[in-house]
Amino acid sequence: MDISESVVSAGRAVLDIVEREWQPLSPAELEQRLDQAVEDILEADLMGQLRTQPPTTIYLQLQQSQADVQPQVLQTTTTCSSQEEDETGDPGEPLQTSDSAAVQHIADLLQSSKSRTRMAGRACLSLPHTIMLSLTLLSERISYRTVSHRFHLEKGNIHRIFFSFCERINMLEETLITWPSGQEAGEALVPLFSPEKEQEDQDVPLVLGVLGHTCIPIRLPFGKRDVESTAPEVKRMKTEAHADSWLNLELVCDHNGRFLNCRISKESDVDRGRALRDKLQQNPDLLPSGSCLVARSEYPLSAQILTPYSGSLGPREELFNKTLEGHFHILDQAVANLKARFQRLRYLDIGNYDRARAVVLTACVLHNVFLDMGQVVQGEVEKEDSLFSEAEQEMDEEGVQRRDAISDLLFKNFDCVGT
Structure with a gap:
């Protein structure tokens, strides 16, 4: 050469x-x-x-x-000028906002993470203002055009900044969405039911977490909707048959609503908790002795995952099912809080599966971040249709025996209280 x-x-x-x-x-x-x-x-x-x-x-x-x-x-007045500089995200000015503590905490997490690479985007935007821009997109039902005017940045640049932020937050999944162990697992355990004093010596099962799911609608490949519309997108999408127009978000949360496990898949890839069940069976140390997860009846029944009875029910089965409902409400409330804080999850105007998944995972990670900071947005629980088609519930023999034993103990305790 x-x-x-x-x-x-x-x-x-x-x-x-x-x-x-x-x-x-x-x-x-x-x-x-x-x-x-x-x-x-x-x-x-x-x-x-x-x-x-x-x-x-x-x-x-x-x-x-x-x-x-x-x-x-x-x-x-000169006051307006200084306020506008803060709103536009001038990297030379400090962030004046009620969320500054959360922004600073997220900035600290990103700076301490393994990846210290430069975020995408041409604008000389400071890390705190990059976080504020991304939180704005996640938390409000506004378009890129609106954010462009608010932060005085091009739409294309905002797009790159936002997804670069999501990629960095996704790298924190292993440190912020973690399965508890040791002392942490012990603190996460709660009794399946509260026994009377004379029954406290009996082996009351403990619940480590609640397994459940929710649906996240995403843009169909053949169309695009107004992201700022207040129309009920979910109801409209149910009338439109199209594969993978939803993301399945499977979660396990503890009694505080903190996410312990997160699995995001396409609509056509419904796992129904099988992968988690198999993992728990192969790794018994993941569950402290005498503990279990609880889930609704569409999930497989096993010794590690207890589900309600279905079919013809007697008093014992009805009491067991009613006891589990109290635990299911914990997950329902956690999902409601997630969607209340991150309103973009109501409908993701993203036709690309990988990017839509990155946004959902970002919201789940940040859910734990805000929960750790004590900043909880209380959402209204809404009943969701099941992801799963009606099919016979999967049950293994060990799971059936354990559920029967626990329901007998619960019913016996209930009889003692009644007498």
């Missing part, structure tokens, strides 16, 4: 690096940046004139300029 070829090769390598970090602006992005520059120049000029001219003159000039450029609403 001669010198000229070496120079060309080196030049191409440099161009590749530059292109990865600083992609060329699209025409739409360039137009918005030019508009923003014009607005900034006009604002600076008007604020300068304010010091030498009466407010009435400034107001007339502002009205005249609206015919050519759409300026932002200006106040004739």
Whole structure:
């Protein structure tokens, strides 16, 4: 290879690096940046004139300029200018918001994670403001266009920043959505029911967590809906038959509503807890002695996962089922809180499965982060249709025997209270 070829090769390598970090602006992005520059120049000029001219003159000039450029609403005080800098995410200014503690905590988690790579996006946006932008997209039912105007960034840039943030948060899954062990597992255990004092010496089973699921609707490949619409998307989507228009979110949570396990799959990939059941059977140490998970009847019954009775029920079976319902409400409330805080999960306007999954997992990880900080958004529990088609419940013999033994103990305890 001669010198000229070496120079060309080196030049191409440099161009590749530059292109990865600083992609060329699209025409739409360039137009918005030019508009923003014009607005900034006009604002600076008007604020300068304010010091030498009466407010009435400034107001007339502002009205005249609206015919050519759409300026932002200006106040004739310096307070407005500083507030606008905070809202637009000026990386040189501190974040003034009630969520600053949460933003700082998430920033600390990202900075302490294994991946310290630069987040995507051309804008010189500080990490706290990147987090605030991403939380805005997750928590509010607003479009990229609205966020673009709020943060004064191009839509394409916001898109890259947001999904880069989700990728980084996903890397924290193993440290923030964890299966408890040792002392942590002991603190997570709660009794299946509260026995009377004279029955406390009996072996009352303990519950480590509740297994359940919810549906996350995503955009169909052939269409796109208004992300800011308040119409009931879920009801409309149920009338449209299309494979994989949903994500299945299978969760295990403890009695505090903290997620211990998370599995996200396509609509056509319904596991019904089989993988978790098999894992618990192969690794008995995952469950402390005498403990179990509880789940609704669509899940397989085993010695590790207790489910309600189905079919014709007697008093003993009805009492057992009613006892489990109290535990199911814990998961239902945790899911309601998740969707109340991260309202974008009501309908993900994303046609790409991998990216939709990344957003859902980000919400689940951040759910635990906010819960650890004591910041809980209380959602309203809504009844969901089952993901699973009606089929005969899977049961193994050991699971049947354990459920019968526990229901006998529960019924005996109930009889003692009645007498």
